Amino acid sequence: MTVAQDTEKPTALLNASVPLEEVAQFRVARTRLQGNNIVYDLLAENNGAMDSAAGLWNMRAIKTSSLAKPTYDIFPRNDNSSSSLRTSYSAPVGRVVSNALGTEFSILACPSNDTVEWTEVCIVLYKINILGRHGPRKMTAVIRAVNESGQHFVDSTGDASVSLAEKYHRLARRNVMTDESGSIIVLENKLPKWNTNSRSYTLDFHGRVTVSSSKNFQLINLDDDEYVVVQFGKVGDDTYSLDFRFPMSPVMAFGIVLTSLVRKLACA
Template structure:
């Protein structure tokens, strides 16, 4: 990996204000040190109700899309999203998932990401695209939407572990001619589902692995050059430096409904094994991310610091597959 990795500042509505002059996020941050959360609990002062992120305008450029997808959510803020699954006709086995950023106060929505489950793959494999709205020169005030590949999510054969990567070259495979100008892929995270060896029906158990942020809240890039350097390999060998380990919050059994329940504060309205909330073991009240069903093919996704939009969408995608070894 490079000695001075690129870092992504936090995501705010001001990120999409008109740019004047040089972008301060391009400064050298090679002296930033990562914070490992395993030994020390770091508590952040935050309001009871976090401030909701507002996307003030459509995504108009590659830079806009990159900022939206890769910047971690700002401290004390929440990004609220909805995901709609399309699986009619020929797409029943290979659904398309569209993610919209929504503003709860105004119901304004922006379609920003799309994930497509790939055919001809022996394992679950999703490609994630971002939407860029280019001005239609022939129709003033109208936009033409173009897709740009951002990343992928791929599982092992059993569907018990998933790796999350940005769009780029695989370090151990021959370079695809379509990727010849791309850098080595960035590792965004990994998701593990605990196997259910007893065969009892019950909630899934998830472990989410990401890299820690720098001390000033930026997310560095990590581009492993071999399998030995990946998050999954390090986690299995207990090499936990610069690694953030999150888990899904354990639901409580409700005698009245005879079901396991979590408090989603109205954002999730239907029971589903796919519903989950992500927390750190040192602060179970701070919900890093939550995801759940509100209708047959309609889901909500909310996330906060320290993860970014692409990570949140990728983690949500891992929940859609049936996992025979885990349920």
């Protein structure tokens, strides 16, 4: 990504939206450690290969809570080791909090290095689908709107203190998915189509995804289903590809991916 790189302020860098005309490409690697610990690493790509040397963009997610309310903290990572829970930074730049069923997630960001003040920037909702009986997963992501410069929309309607979940449910109750105030953006996963030859549900990932998985997804704006905002899918036993574009930030995109990867009790 050709963004001004401020190595002294990784928090602001990783929470900044991708420039309008760019597509960020990453790999996500899952590492199983002793004691049933799992860490997820976001690694910048270089010509389609993992490139841990581009450390400004790399991050690591570590589970930090109990089963009752699973939480993953996201840290900057500028080392080349995937065999340890340790990172070079003590403070997280992002956080993903789940409900007990794994159907509702809140993604929090800390937009400044100077203070630890969490801001909810995205929620992800999964439709309950035990054992996958109702077909492929259905997910919705609701994010705070940003302008072309990547600055968050200032809500002038008096609803600035209203949560993303409440704003979304207000729209859902009216059976509309376009927010008239422009303060939120609603994204939904592009539904895969049934392929009679392979007898499976398929999406066109344009060669970026090579292994079928219920965790694979493409997030789109319903007003333009050709504009894929986030694309994620499996390429190996413990490796996934991740592409994202404006208005996503690295922290937000990684957080959405974590919601797909973690264990869910009420969604296959």
